[in-house]
Amino acid sequence: MNKEWEAAKRRLCDEGFTCVMQHGETVYTSRLRGVRPLLEWLQSGTDVRGFSAADKVVGRAMAFLYVLLGVRSLYAAVISSAALEVLHTHGVDVVFDEEVPFIRNRKGDGMCPFEEAVLSVREPTEALAVICRRSAEMTERMKAVKDFQFALFRSVLEQDEAPVVICDLQSVIVYMNPAAVKRYHGDLTGRDLKACHNADSGEKIDRVLAWFAQSPAHNHVYTSRNDRENKDVYMVALRDEAGALIGYYEKHEYRNREEGALYGALTDDGK
Numbered sequence: 001m002n003k004e005w006e007a008a009k010r011r012l013c014d015e016g017f018t019c020v021m022q023h024g025e026t027v028y029t030s031r032l033r034g035v036r037p038l039l040e041w042l043q044s045g046t047d048v049r050g051f052s053a054a055d056k057v058v059g060r061a062m063a064f065l066y067v068l069l070g071v072r073s074l075y076a077a078v079i080s081s082a083a084l085e086v087l088h089t090h091g092v093d094v095v096f097d098e099e100v101p102f103i104r105n106r107k108g109d110g111m112c113p114f115e116e117a118v119l120s121v122r123e124p125t126e127a128l129a130v131i132c133r134r135s136a137e138m139t140e141r142m143k144a145v146k147d148f149q150f151a152l153f154r155s156v157l158e159q160d161e162a163p164v165v166i167c168d169l170q171s172v173i174v175y176m177n178p179a180a181v182k183r184y185h186g187d188l189t190g191r192d193l194k195a196c197h198n199a200d201s202g203e204k205i206d207r208v209l210a211w212f213a214q215s216p217a218h219n220h221v222y223t224s225r226n227d228r229e230n231k232d233v234y235m236v237a238l239r240d241e242a243g244a245l246i247g248y249y250e251k252h253e254y255r256n257r258e259e260g261a262l263y264g265a266l267t268d269d270g271k
Helices: 004-015 036-044 060-069 081-089 113-117 124-159 178-183 199-214 264-268
Strands: 019-023 026-030 052-058 073-080 093-100 164-167 173-176 220-226 231-239 245-254
Touching: 004 019, 004 026, 004 052, 004 073, 019 036, 026 036, 036 060, 036 124, 052 060, 060 081, 060 113, 060 124, 073 081, 081 093, 113 124, 164 178, 199 220, 199 231, 199 245
Parallel strands: 052 073, 073 093
Antiparallel strands: 019 026, 019 052, 164 173, 164 245, 220 231, 231 245
């Protein structure tokens, strides 16, 4: 067995990749999880025939994809017994740290859906079709979940009686909830927030943004107090799933005691 898999393994372990392909000086890497990097290389026509690969987790579905990609050897930190069968059958040299009966799903309460989908499949081309169908089904299901989550989050903002103004990193207003539209006498979406303030306030906004950018732990700054309305105002960082700064919003927190009766709205509605 060639030693290129060792170089691929070093990149995998030292640089935080999920998958590495290496042949001589040519290297392809990915931080995507599951079957996604292999599917993308297959679908884009990336030629990795004869390459050595290193991967963190390899199940039966991944094994079929590696066969179709034409890799020569593979290192896996964790590999399923069903994946080993596929790779050995198709002449791929394999080195691994741990063999497991099957790859678990991300919740850890069952089998990986891709491994499960190809358990009875014998041919790589048939496996590819099954994997693509399962991937499309999961993508559609995830989209439905995200759409529902978005509707919930938007409703939270729409129902909030405090103004909410969301801006991108250029301080362009991208969203105002109804309370903000009412307070500022119109929908200012698309306007520069700093243009709505004096020069001193604009400079302070830039200082806060610079502080947000310094660390994912920098997320909340107290910016003003309004005694007449008994409220405090904050700038709050907005970040993506990886912690990268993508914007910010203005948060108003009123300190007034609620004057209505507990569950009074139910009584008022006659319920």
